[in-house]
Amino acid sequence: xxxxxxxxxxxxxxxxxxxxxxxxxxxxxxxxxxxxxxxxxxxxxxxxxxxxxxxxxxxxxxxxxxxxxxxxxxxxxxxxxxxxxxxxxxxxxxxxxxxxxxxxxxxxxxxxxxxxxxxxxxxxxxxxxxxxxxxxxxxxxxxxxxxxxxxxxxxxxxxxxxxxxxxxxxxxxxxxxxxxxxxxxxxxxxxxxxxxxxxxxxxxxxxxxxxxxxxxxxxxxxxxxxxxxxxxxxxxxxxxxxxxxxxxxxxxxxxxxxxxxxxxxxxxxxxxxxxxxxxxxxxxxxxxxxxxxxxxxxxxxxxxxxxxxxxxxxxxxxxxxxxxxxxxxxxxxxxxxxxxxxxxxxxxxxxxxxxxxxxxxxxxxxxxxxxxxxxxxxxxxxxxxxxxxxxxxxxxxxxxxxxxxxx
Numbered sequence: 239x240x241x242x243x244x245x246x247x248x249x250x251x252x253x254x255x256x257x258x259x260x261x262x263x264x265x266x267x268x269x270x271x272x273x274x275x276x277x278x279x280x281x282x283x284x285x286x287x288x289x290x291x292x293x294x295x296x297x298x299x300x301x302x303x304x305x306x307x308x309x310x311x312x313x314x315x316x317x318x319x320x321x322x323x324x325x326x327x328x329x330x331x332x333x334x335x336x337x338x339x340x341x342x343x344x345x346x347x348x349x350x351x352x353x354x355x356x357x358x359x360x361x362x363x364x365x366x367x368x369x370x371x372x373x374x375x376x377x378x379x380x381x382x383x384x385x386x387x388x389x390x391x392x393x394x395x396x397x398x399x400x401x402x403x404x405x406x407x408x409x410x411x412x413x414x415x416x417x418x419x420x421x422x423x424x425x426x427x428x429x430x431x432x433x434x435x436x437x438x439x440x441x442x443x444x445x446x447x448x449x450x451x452x453x454x455x456x457x458x459x460x461x462x463x464x465x466x467x468x469x470x471x472x473x474x475x476x477x478x479x480x481x482x483x484x485x486x487x488x489x490x491x492x493x494x495x496x497x498x499x500x501x502x503x504x505x506x507x508x509x510x511x512x513x514x515x516x517x518x519x520x521x522x523x524x525x526x527x528x529x530x531x532x533x534x535x536x537x538x539x540x541x542x543x544x545x546x547x548x549x550x551x552x553x554x555x556x557x558x559x560x561x562x563x564x565x566x567x568x569x570x571x572x573x574x575x576x577x578x579x580x581x582x583x584x585x586x587x588x589x590x591x592x593x594x595x596x597x598x599x600x601x602x603x604x605x606x607x608x609x610x611x612x613x614x615x616x617x618x619x620x621x622x623x624x625x626x627x628x629x630x631x632x633x634x635x636x637x638x639x640x641x642x643x644x645x
Contacts, residue, residue: 266326267295269318272305272394273435281315288435291318295325297334304339305394310346349396350389353381356426372511380422384408393430398440405442417444453580454588455573463581466571473535474550474559475582480532482586482603485578489559490514494545496536501528503536505604509561524604591615 269278273288282289291313293304306312307321321339328334345351357378363369387404388396401423408416420441430436455463464475478488486509495504506523507516528536539549548558555563568578587603591614594602600611 266329267293267322269315269322270294272312273437278315278318289314290435291315293318293322293325295322297329297336302336303392303395305347306339308338347392347394348389349385349391349393350381352393352430353385353426356429357381359429367515367517370510370515371513375511376418377422380419384419385423393427394436396439398442401439402442405444413444420444452584453576454585455576455581456585457589460581460585463571463573467567468571470553471564471567473539474564477532477535477550478582479586480529480535481526482583482590483526484508484583485564486510486561489548489550489561489564491549492545493540493543493547493549496540496549497525498533498537498540500525501533502526503528503532512560512562522604526602526604587614 269291270276270293271278271283271286271288272290272292274283274286276283276285278291290305293302293313295302295304304313304321304325307317311317313321325334325339357374360369360374360377364371364374385404387407388400391400401420405416405420408419411419424441427436427438431438460479464472464479467475474488477483478485481488481503483491483505487505487507490507490509491503491505492507495506497503502525504523504525507514509515536549543549550559551557552559552563565578568581572578573581583603587599590602591599591611594615596608596611596615599605599614600608603611603614605611
């Protein structure tokens with residue numbers, strides 16, 4: 239085997255070691271590209287153009303990969319050759335200690351430590367309003383509660399087998415939650431790939447075979463259930479029902495967002511947990527039309543108020559509503575086994591879809607993808623079959639007493 243070395247004078251001085259050292263190197267280790275993994279004989283990888291290297295070596299039956307020298311500096315090709323020479327000498331002299339080569343680099347590159355570096359970056363983005371605080375909390379909880387088996391593994395060493403074993407251990411979790419966990423790992427590794435050129439592992443293919451079907455109620459049922467609430471809290475619920483807003487968007491509306499002459503409202507902020515953020519889920523500012531009932535409610539709410547005031551004031555606190563407060567009210571006065579989101583936004587969009595095209599639904603609901611709107615329009619036809627078979631009848635009475643329908 240012939241190896242052509244073209245690097246520093248110090249490297250060339252290794253020729254003085256003669257064929258014996260070269261034979262040792264060939265027998266006891268190899269130099270590979272950190273990115274694509276091919277065996278390297280040049281300063282720059284001929285396949286992918288990457289310069290950083292790793293050393294592969296087997297010691298006492300254990301296959302080792304070394305990415306840094308003893309000072310924690312990433313290995314270039316010339317440094318890798320020198321390091322491999324030194325490692326073989328230490329093995330021959332029986333002074334080799336793998337910890338000398340894996341510390342501190344191995345600690346730095348353990349999954350648990352790299353994940354924390356990523357989380358710190360997400361904290362900065364969240365504080366700057368570029369990332370959701372709620373999603374940040376989820377990512378933090380994922381590591382604490384679900385990623386434990388990966389903690390001690392070098393992020394560069396994670397393979398499909400590790401990830402599949404991890405997923406196989408999540409036996410008590412729903413398919414949707416498992417998909418969220420895997421998607422988080424994919425996002426993490428995309429960051430590693432972009433900023434540290436860590437290769438992307440192959441991820442398990444998570445298919446959602448079953449999912450919780452969202453339920454919808456009719457317009458009449460929406461109105462009836464809202465009328466169960468204390469009168470002081472009804473206006474915001476009526477408004478959310480009429481506009482199809484998300485609860486968090488309805489709570490975030492301010493007086494300045496309402497254009498009474500233009501019969502419209504500007505949706506430009508929302509709540510992320512308890513935090514008010516100046517952007518919506520779709521990250522766009524958009525005007526929406528107001529129905530006659532929504533306009534009446536808005537007109538009453540803006541009277542005598544100032545621009546930055548919240549449109550809807552919670553009489554119990556004297557401040558703007560928080561989404562969590564409305565969800566708590568829903569738990570008391572709402573429908574069992576039906577979420578507030580389903581009873582408001584989802585049911586309203588379902589109602590619109592019976593008389594509108596997918597493009598109209600997309601504009602009204604501010605969907606980012608027409609396919610989401612098409613599902614509503616498609617389901618509107620599917621529901622006709624369920625109606626004649628009475629498969630989708632939902633009683634809004636907690637005691638299962640059906641609503642009396644007026645003739």
